[in-house]
Amino acid sequence: MQVKKILTLSLFSLLTPAFHAGAQDMDYSRKVIKTLSSPAFKGRGYVAKGDQIASAFIAKEFEKSGLIPLNKGSYFQDFELSVNTFPGKVAVKLNNTKLKTAADYLVDATSPAIHGKFNVIPVNRAGINTPEKFEDLIRQAATSFILLDNRDAGKESTAEQRTISAHVRALRSSEKLHFKGLVIFTTEKLTWTTLTYQNPRPVIQVNKQGLDPGSIQTITIDLDSKLRPDYQTRNVAGMIKGYSGSDSTLVITAHFDHLGMLGRKVYFPGANDNASGTTFMLNMVRYYAQHQPKYNTVFIAFSGEEIGLLGSRAFVKNPLIDLKKIRFLVNFDLAGTGEEGIKVVNGTIFRNKFDQLSQLNTKYQLVPKVEIRDEACKSDHCPFYQQGVPSFFIYTLGGIQAYHDIYDKAETLPLTAFKNYFQLMIKFFDTF
Ligand SMILES: [Zn+2]
Structure with missing residues (x-):
């Protein structure tokens, strides 16, 4: 052929x-x-x-x-x-591992600026498949980042997937939820975009082999962003x-x-x-x-x-x-x-x-x-x-x-x- x-x-x-x-x-x-x-x-x-x-x-x-x-x-x-732009510092560390920008991770185009070291609460998809579990997670996460292990996405029943997707959407952009930011572990190709607005919290997509999402306890993030x-x-x-x-x-x-x-x-x-x-x-x-x-x-x-x-x-x-x-x-x-x-x-x-x-x-x-x-x-x-x-x-x-x-x-x-x-x-x- x-x-x-x-x-x-x-x-x-x-x-x-x-x-x-x-x-x-x-x-x-x-x-x-x-x-x-x-x-x-x-x-x-x-x-x-x-x-x-x-x-x-x-x-x-x-x-x-x-x-x-x-x-x-x-x-x-x-x-x-x-347009939301990223003209200054962009650096992310999970535990003590420094990630390579645009190779290991991407910052979502809608992310606002954030600086500091935060606790991370890891969760997998099964951990947000009911409203009760989801509310529990949000209660725990007030001053932390949530880290979602999304590597098994799509393996659930259709009804379960729908619930999880709605929760992921809320984690990404809902103004009503209060926590510091979201890290999503994925095996999908990292594909960037540009957008006209900012969401309330930063979202970081990570695709890095050899890093166990369950072991992540802290994130150190130095992110400048500017809405023009x-x-x-x-x-x-x-x-x-x-x-x-x-x-x-x-x-x-x-x-x-x-x-x-x-x-x-x-x-x-x-x-x-x-x-x-x-x-x-x-x-x-x-x-x-x-x-x-x-x-x-x-x-x-x-x-x-x-x-x-x-x-x-x-x-x-x-x-x-x-x-x-x-x-x-x-x-x-x-x-x-x-x-x-x-x-x-x-x-x-x-x-x-x-x-x-x-x-x-x-x-x-x-x-x-x-x-x-x-x-x-x-x-x-x-x-x-x-x-x-x-x-x-x-x-x-x-x-x-x-x-x-x-x-x-x-x-x-x-x-x-x-x-x-x-x-x-x-x-x-x-x-x-
Ligand atoms: Zn084009």
Whole structure:
């Protein structure tokens, strides 16, 4: 199976005609992905101006290609968002074991600041499977942390699971309960996120082998966090004029933001999510700057996607172009793998365009597969789609599974389909 896959891929590359996206562009792509994912870009979040640095870089690339700024002479569209950040100290010790941030544990995105050494009350899932046991635990824990051993999650009956889940939810976020914080031991992959608010207590997810949750008696925690209720960030938008003189537009989008930093040292590179899609879009910028398109072609790099599509929502609320004039929008998010092809969200909705894309791939043998998907409000196409804009969100399949963690790095991102995927999309845009 593995061998067959490799043979198929090399056959694809042999059949591919020499095209604009040759070796030179892969060099450019690797360089840009590396830059966007580098420590200097701070995980493209809201600590140490990661978002400002990244958006400035993208605007510079737009300028180099001669794009027309979309916002009264500026590429930037400012908007405000609320975000909980971790700009200072982040350190956790269980008993005397110091944990490695983002490798052994994650701080929940909603956690408020806390400093000190606290007693820990360990409990397993069976210890919170009735309201009586749960109330007992809360009574004991007034000045302590609760440590939940959640490693056996899902082994109970459905009814029991429902009770336990409700209790875990309350431990995480209920304002009515009073204890210091929650540690959850898990065997699941640690996956981070960014959120707009703080919960009343810190929550720490731990996944560390060789540490027995039942033996933990104390936690020493040094956690700074800062809620920024009106952080000003920005989208980047530019245009290339079409030769047809038509006032309708094609729109190509990608979010440039990622999860930023967890403390002063740890940052989330977000190479696949979404330095890859941003770079894919920048390749489109360079291509159409050299090959004038038929229709006005608008490029938008969004901020705030990871917190809830906030950049695209802000754009749709204050559009810099007439949304009714958009012939089609394609959003690229997760463009860095592709050994199993690509998936097209909204493929079933805009079936005709999906079929054209799929037929182009069959004809030119560019990526291993073009899969169809129904609507899914998972990326920045969605606010446009909700306003009636015909749109796809496309992502690559297969390859490295790093996602929203410190392992989503440029060095390990394969870019398996990148070049062929790019050619396929150029051919697709030619169908308009
Ligand atoms: Zn993404």
